[in-house]
Amino acid sequence: MILTIDGVRKSFTGPEGSVRVLDGLHLDLAAGETLALTGESGSGKSTLLTLVAGLDAPDEGRIMVSGQQVNALDDSARAALRRTTVGLVFQQFNLIPSLNVAANLAFQARLAGRLDMPWLEEVTGRLGLSDLGNRYPEQLSGGQQQRVAIGRTLAARPALILADEPTGNLDEAAADRVLDLMLELSRDSGAALLMVTHSKRLAGRLDRRVHLSRGRVA
Numbered sequence: 001m002i003l004t005i006d007g008v009r010k011s012f013t014g015p016e017g018s019v020r021v022l023d024g025l026h027l028d029l030a031a032g033e034t035l036a037l038t039g040e041s042g043s044g045k046s047t048l049l050t051l052v053a054g055l056d057a058p059d060e061g062r063i064m065v066s067g068q069q070v071n072a073l074d075d076s077a078r079a080a081l082r083r084t085t086v087g088l089v090f091q092q093f094n095l096i097p098s099l100n101v102a103a104n105l106a107f108q109a110r111l112a113g114r115l116d117m118p119w120l121e122e123v124t125g126r127l128g129l130s131d132l133g134n135r136y137p138e139q140l141s142g143g144q145q146q147r148v149a150i151g152r153t154l155a156a157r158p159a160l161i162l163a164d165e166p167t168g169n170l171d172e173a174a175a176d177r178v179l180d181l182m183l184e185l186s187r188d189s190g191a192a193l194l195m196v197t198h199s200k201r202l203a204g205r206l207d208r209r210v211h212l213s214r215g216r217v218a
């Protein structure tokens with residue numbers, strides 16, 4: 001398994017006291033498998049991705065990524081896991097404002113030590129970004145920024161892609177092209193994909209669908 005989520009609980013303290021968002025969640029994802037995570041707004045989908053990425057810690061339970069227990073690692077080991085193994089496409093694109101599009105696209109692959117120019121060019125072309133290489137993030141539309149964020153992650157060929165509504169700013173045709181590319185990467189290099197989506201149409205193209213409700217798999 002590239003990902004095992006075992007008995008994960010997570011609560012947040014808000015104005016009305018403690019609210020349990022994840023309540024003993026179990027989920028497995030095999031290498032190369034693609035899974036759509038659905039659930040109503042506030043059901044904990046983004047929280048789960050944040051925990052898997054090691055950006056926050058569960059209150060209880062275990063999250064294993066590629067044989068390593070994420071929540072038992074120290075900060076630098078968690079950062080190394082994100083650099084080498086886990087690719088994130090989150091709703092905040094986190095592009096680097098001082099780098100142009102071409103450099104943003106290469107950034108993650110370079111950090112991971114996997115910069116592969118033919119693959120980078122293919123990703124850039126397939127995402128329709130070839131003519132935008134010299135622009136800076138602030139000169140891009142929301143959908144263009146989203147495609148750069150996706151390209152940067154895919155260019156690095158991570159073993160596990162965590163994507164939170166990765167096509168939320170794109171029209172249907174562009175969303176389909178992005179998913180084509182993710183599914184192809186999954187097929188060709190065995191990458192697993194855990195994707196949050198509200199789109200039944202996109203969810204239907206993945207291997208499995210899991211619905212979160214009341215902090216558990218429904």
Ligand SMILES: Nc1ncnc2c1ncn2[C@@H]1O[C@H](COP(=O)(O)OP(=O)(O)OP(=O)(O)O)[C@@H](O)[C@H]1O
Nearest residue numbers: 012013014021039040041042043044045046047048
């Ligand atoms: N850092 C935080 N502090 C307090 N509450 C939080 C925090 N992060 C998330 N929550 C709460 O946890 C619940 C789950 O949030 P989460 O963002 O995981 O939901 P979601 O399923 O991704 O929703 P959406 O589909 O709207 O993006 C919400 O009630 C949210 O307000």
